[in-house]
Amino acid sequence: MTDPPTARGPLHGLKVIELAGIGPGPYAAMLLADMGADVVRVDRPGPPASNVPPDKDVLRRNRRSIIVDLGHPDGVATVLSMAARADVLLEGFRPGVTERLGLGPAECWAVNPLLVYGRMTGWGQSGPLAPTAGHDIDYIAITGALGAIGKAGEGPVPPVNLVGDFGGGSTFLVIGVLAALWEAARSGRGQVVDAAIVDGASSLTALLHGLLAAGQWTDQRGFNFLDTGAPWYDTYQTADGEWMAVGALEQKFYAEFTRLLGLSDDVADFRSDPSKWPQLREAIAQAFSSRTRADWTAVFEDTDACVAPVLSLTEAARHPHLAARDTFIDVGGITQPAPAPRFSRTVPAAPTPPQAIGANTVEVLRDWGIADVDRLIADGVVQ
Numbered sequence: 001m002t003d004p005p006t007a008r009g010p011l012h013g014l015k016v017i018e019l020a021g022i023g024p025g026p027y028a029a030m031l032l033a034d035m036g037a038d039v040v041r042v043d044r045p046g047p048p049a050s051n052v053p054p055d056k057d058v059l060r061r062n063r064r065s066i067i068v069d070l071g072h073p074d075g076v077a078t079v080l081s082m083a084a085r086a087d088v089l090l091e092g093f094r095p096g097v098t099e100r101l102g103l104g105p106a107e108c109w110a111v112n113p114l115l116v117y118g119r120m121t122g123w124g125q126s127g128p129l130a131p132t133a134g135h136d137i138d139y140i141a142i143t144g145a146l147g148a149i150g151k152a153g154e155g156p157v158p159p160v161n162l163v164g165d166f167g168g169g170s171t172f173l174v175i176g177v178l179a180a181l182w183e184a185a186r187s188g189r190g191q192v193v194d195a196a197i198v199d200g201a202s203s204l205t206a207l208l209h210g211l212l213a214a215g216q217w218t219d220q221r222g223f224n225f226l227d228t229g230a231p232w233y234d235t236y237q238t239a240d241g242e243w244m245a246v247g248a249l250e251q252k253f254y255a256e257f258t259r260l261l262g263l264s265d266d267v268a269d270f271r272s273d274p275s276k277w278p279q280l281r282e283a284i285a286q287a288f289s290s291r292t293r294a295d296w297t298a299v300f301e302d303t304d305a306c307v308a309p310v311l312s313l314t315e316a317a318r319h320p321h322l323a324a325r326d327t328f329i330d331v332g333g334i335t336q337p338a339p340a341p342r343f344s345r346t347v348p349a350a351p352t353p354p355q356a357i358g359a360n361t362v363e364v365l366r367d368w369g370i371a372d373v374d375r376l377i378a379d380g381v382v383q
Helices: 024-034 073-083 097-101 105-111 136-143 162-187 197-204 206-213 251-261 265-272 274-288 293-300 320-324 361-367 373-378
Strands: 015-019 038-043 064-067 088-091 116-121 192-196 233-237 243-247 307-309 328-331 334-337
Touching (some): 015 073, 024 038, 024 116, 024 162, 136 197, 162 192, 265 274
Parallel strands (some): 116 192
Antiparallel strands (some): 233 243
8 A cells, every 4th residue: 555645745854055056056956946855045145146037047946045145244154054954055166165155064064063065066176177167068078978979070069058067967966965865864974065067977978988898889979879870870850841869779679660661671671781871871861851740750659669759848848748747837937847756655846936036035034043134134144
């Protein structure tokens, strides 16, 4: 017998402080909040850190916002008072910045030895590049991840900022924080989680390094079975200028794919002869170019051919499978991804829209037991 679902996510009761930043830090905070954590975003006075209007910034959803002047001693003291009551603190500044502010790990552990201190950077807390600026494309460039993405004879293709910022950064920060919380519950001590995008993005290439060692991967872009090197793992343009994605890796799926595409057995057999792959690729391309994306979607739907239409962001929410699973939801009038993953019993509540910057300052400080809130407001320490 299973317990009935609750309206609380699995992280209900977890208290998290997020020192406002951009990109992977806010996304990690969003993931924790989506799973039920009480995440308070500490914004600073002045223009917002992100160029996205706060009410449209999906990465800010599901948590409250306060404004604290971290350049004021009482502002630092306020955050330290919150840290004494928190389980996790997340920050995404360059190495040494929070120490200079007086909010480094040592200061936080002085008031709360159990605190898990999550640090999100591109280069990490150490190494020759640690103090320098960078962005997703730079981080994944030196890990080999960017160099592996693209077609033969063409330049590397930046995968938006999904592989570095969010794949190698945010998700590894969340994994590290949850692991450190597990350990802290047993040791009685918090620790720093140094989540560097270069480390996480490198971890994402583990499969490729194994294939490389086994002689099953060529260290050249576009010559391998997962990087468009194989004609049966690529995208093809349709008659209406749209695209279909083909991932027919296994022989039985490939056979289904070529049958439904209408290739002759002779041409389909080119799979076993790499010298004939250019001819096979051309035959596949010609077939796809003969009909529209909608036509081919109907042909391959509900089959094991491993073929799917390439949809835009706005089209994705209308795909029947994603619609059936409510993979995309409407929050505050904005279509956006629903929280993931899903839980059978501790089901998180529906996300709340992004709050205006500082909208919850008084409410949060009083909820967290901070004294002299009126004085802090009068002195301009909080807003």
